[in-house]
Amino acid sequence: MEPARAQTSAVAMIEIERVSQVFQTSARQDHLALSDISLMIEDGAFVSILGPSGCGKSTLLYIVGGFVPPTRGTAKMKGRAITGPGPDRGPVFQEFALFPWKSVLGNVMYGPRQQGMKYREAEAQSRALIEMVGLKGFEDFYPKELSGGMKQRVALARTLAYHPEVLLMDEPFGALDAHTRTRLQNDLLNIWERDRKTVLFVTHSVEEAVFLSDRVVMMTRSPGRIKQIIAIDLPRPRRRSQLLLDPRYQEFIVEIERMFDDSGENEFQP
């Protein structure tokens, strides 16, 4: 079984080719947010983009999502240039962005219904997803009645519901407290282990990036460039309790933090 996986994982899911992004901050001033980024993400990989705030890492994710067109360069999905958003790439945002007028079930069903799935089928599938993200019993709650962690669980279920091939996660746990964040990281890994979707995960937490990812793409502060790509070859499935005792896990974290320190760019939160 293993060689087969190795073969399929060589297929490029996302290709970012020489992408630069310029924002006009005022009439005369341009701000170079991303400079000449090239990156390949193979099918089934969990890749984190790690960098200080303002390094353009979220912008890179928005470009892959098709929400923001790049100033220069191209982003491709399975060899085809990305020209706009599509259900093959499912975003999960730090702000949750749930539909507040829909119940938990309504939110999760929204995508499948949009794509023409029958109500019964969409409902059954959505109820299963809601259970999978640990929210059984909250199907009829409105977003305003949920905590931040629960909202993000709903957002994840809502995105998984329309079966995107790639998950685009934009600092999804950034607005949560440390305890909730840890629990969601564990649960995300458990869910991911089941079908190993391709994930592009933006974060500013070194520990989070190392814990979750196959590869960590380190970025420099503005203009955002790729500083280094580090393969995190820790065994899977990963359990936090085991990793915390694993010296290699600690070494990865120390190594990455030192690299940011060296360039005076360490502004990470623990």
Added chain:
Amino acid sequence: MMRRAAPILACLGLLAIWQLASLASENDSFPTALEAIRAIPAILGDKDSLVNFGASLRRMAIGFGIAVAVSIPLGLMMGRSRMVASFFNPLLMVIYPVPKAALMPIIMLWLGVGDIAKTLVIFLGVSLPVIYHSFEGAKAVEEKMLWSGAAMGLSAARRMVSIVLPAALPEILTGCRTGLVLALITMITSEMIARQSGAGNILFNALDMGQYDTVFAMIIIVGAMGIGLDALFEKMRARLVRWSEPQLDVPLSFS
């Protein structure tokens, strides 16, 4: 208990002050509260005046309905498109501070004193707050919410109807509530200027003929209509936006 009784007590207090002030002033054109209240059944029992009320309410409903139907889409489009906003904003800025009743003489000149002119004034009065609140509501819709919809495959038009509209609904309904009160005000003022039929017509005819108890009775009736319509609308609004984050309660509420 106290909360429910408070508005009633306030009304009774107002009537008491009115009664005393009227008795003290001994002015023929200032009937007492009791005299005004006694005149109400006569008005409501009269077939002619009921026809007039019906005509008023019909114009108000039509003016309000068309205004809402036009203003919500326009406001939402302004809120989501900078081009549409920069086209309509200056126009609305000019119209906004003009009292809509002040346009009445010109409108009468063009359209006569009939239903169309009066309905148009009501339409103008209702439109602006509804456009403004729809505009603000649409502007405030979270970009990421629209992106989430786009990722699900919703077209721009579908996002407008299925995301922008419901997301902006609390703000839109706030505008509609203001619009409803303005509809009542413009309804009466339009009938005051173009006298022909309607509740305003009864009021000002009575004034001309010196029937001051009828005048004040009409003021009470129109006021009660305003309170009733507002309370009804507020009930509906609260039902429609149950899902919305708790907001500061609107202080002027009779529900």
